[in-house]
Amino acid sequence: MPRKLAALASVLSAGALLLTGCANPSTGSAEDDPSKPVTLKFWHGWSEESEVKAIDASIARFEKLHPNIKVKATGNVTDATVNQALRAGGNDAPDVVSSFTTNNVGQYCSSGMWVDLNPFMKKTGLDKAKVFPKTLLDYTSYEGDQCALPLLADAYGMYYNKDAFAEVGIKRPPRTMSELRRDAVKLTKRTKSGGYQRVGFMPNFRLYQNSPDRLFAQWGPSYFGKDGKARLAKEKAAKEFYATTRELIRSQGGYGPLETFRTSFGDEMSSQNAFLTGKLAMHMDGEWRGLFMKGAKFKWGTAPLPVPDDRPETYGRGYLTGTVVGIAHSSTHQNAAWELVKFLTADTDQVVAFANAIHNVPSTKAALTSPKLDSDPTFRAFLDIAQNRYSTALPPSINGGQYVTSQQDFSYGVEAGKVHDLDAGLRKLDDEIDADNLQAQN
Template sequence: MPRWRIPLRAPMVLAAAGLLLAGCANPSTGSAADDPTKPVTITFWHGWSAEGEVKAIDDSIARFEKLHPNIHVKSVGNVPDSTVNQALRAGGDEAPDVVSSFTTNNVGQYCDSGMWVDLDPFMKKTGLEKEKVFPQSLLDYSSYNGNQCALPLLADAFGMYYNKDAFKEAGVSRPPRTMSEFIADSEKLTKRDGKAYKRVGFMPNFRLYQNSPDRLFAQWAPTYFDKDGKSRLAKDPATYQFFDTAKKLMDAQGGYDALERFRTSFGDEMSNQNAFLSGKLAMHLDGEWRGLMLNDSKAEFDWGVAPMPVPDDQAETYGRGYLTGTVAGIAHSSKHQNAAWELVKFLTSDTDQVVQFANAIHNVPSTEAALKSPKLDADPTFRTFLDIAKNKYSQVMPSSTNGGMYIVQLQDFSYTREAGKAPDLKKGLKRLDKLIDADTLQSRN
């Protein structure tokens, strides 16, 4: 299941509440002096809540306890980041030992604040070589400034779902691979009844479902920050190319106003009235979980999956996509950090465990060995996302000490820009850079 359950604007709430700022935590309250071979009970807080997900977690814990009969794990699900961070600030016996988060954007704050402990000493002590176990891109989003305070616990890869029946009807032979093909095919696939839309090729509007601008922007491999941590969106040519392409996608299909009116007629993302499932979209940006849902809903058309298109001048990178995922770590306040590490190590690095968990909840495995395992789900649509995850050009969002606030600022600007309310793009991007830098500075003070 997707990480959509964590609202895209959640980082703003957390930062505003002061839950993650540096200095809030007291890293001295926990202990790594415990003996992990002695009987102990540790608590694991996670965000999964659906019946199948909870079963997959419980099965994982049962496998762990079989290997470590002295360690009993108390699992607590459906816990949001805000609750975790309130508990870690308070500390005490009620706080969790092992923590997880769907929000990789917050890793910079977890590490910088000290609320999640640095895992490198535990890896060194137990011989886990992280560079050999995990793809580098996933290590990038689970660390900050050299502090590996989290490890990847499955991943999400984003690609393009497409309606093969609509493609055949429109005379489009294959999914587009470049942005110029993307624009042309979107126009061909758009179908009207008079002035009213029956279907659009691709809905570029940033408020649609998973269309957060950072996800499509990843196809350009932007550089968000310079070496000093300053926002550089206004200096990156990729930013201008991205917004130019988004505008061309809109114009080719009728313009923002008409598309936005059509978008507001769509059903809920997770219902059978989802716009792709109901045939209102011929192409759609989404994660690997969507395929399972399309099968469960018995889609009435033939569909396929492909990577999202790439800029024409980066055609060699086709196959890339946007990556995110779940992360797991150890609470600074835990007095059983060595026992907690045994659970974190098992959940994140044991190949059979990672494969079984990935198959159970239809997420992308997060270790090199698991990605190559013959035991993985053989569904070809799922394997497309595995290829995206393995692609060396795939992108993750850079960690920041202000969490995901810079993504929220990019979203807000993108909404304004697509609606035609920020006509001077360069001026708008310079202002965006200043807003991001101000938030970063505030989070450090």
């Protein structure tokens, strides 16, 4: 959804704010009585009319269960704005905060600006391991500090044009990378002038949601070693990933022609989206894309992304991310704030209702299997991806999403043919990530 793009755009500015002047956030209190009348301030990033309507409905359900707690919600708030307010503290700061940027959880936890929720869960008997999938717990914690909880999730998979598949005699979506390359070539259709009418699968990293870390997840890579140091140069998966994307590009005409075609695409969230208009036969995207496909003039389906040829047992996996929510360290109403966080994240009926309303993946084990969940089979594919034991999320880091940005910049050079020595390039990338992490610690 549009919020995904806003989240990506705010990563660097949010990270910069977290890394400067935030070591001693304003201290709040967890001594309040949650049964007493109180008004909580809840800041979130949702801005689309349907999304705001859904979050307001969630708050109304909470207030009905907790008539003594009123919630004043403020939407369309960026991470940068939240971080400024939490550093300043005081009466104007929020009590409950959410973020679309899971990459920043390491900073939220290590800076102390979001409180550790483990004591609240212990006090109220919430067993996080029983409630939430492990991967979602991993991206909401840092070094044992559970400073956030998942508030719906996003899973990445493949959208494919069934009519285009039938046209060239392909009977099912590709399951391995070699099948993806073979099918992409078959599905690519040229114009008489030599341009493209349709591309089978465009791996270009600047395309819509094609951030390199998302396709890279199909290899299940380890970004950091046990010592905390970046280890992409030591990852066989990294070399295989870049070799695969290079071959996908080469076999469909080369980077230059594909990039020229990409620049002709309409806006991702518009009716001119390249998959919706038939310019892409296969496309990586999240579960929310289904909401935008109602006007499609062709039959389409969803499936997991392919996996490396030597790991067929991992088929069904995908990249996971999502919204996170926590309690501001400066809040003087932390027990009441926990009641809201607990309701939004762990109440099964609430999680299902919210997931159905904004077409996101539920973030609890019970909600993922609820019979009340949207039964649309194209949505169900993403539920399966979210529950697949091989699915992965990005590891938290003290410097937030900076290492992801470094990998993106490196990947742009690889796909454009500017990185001639991949091993040396990956070693340099590791050094850059380690230097950024060291700076964040000082």
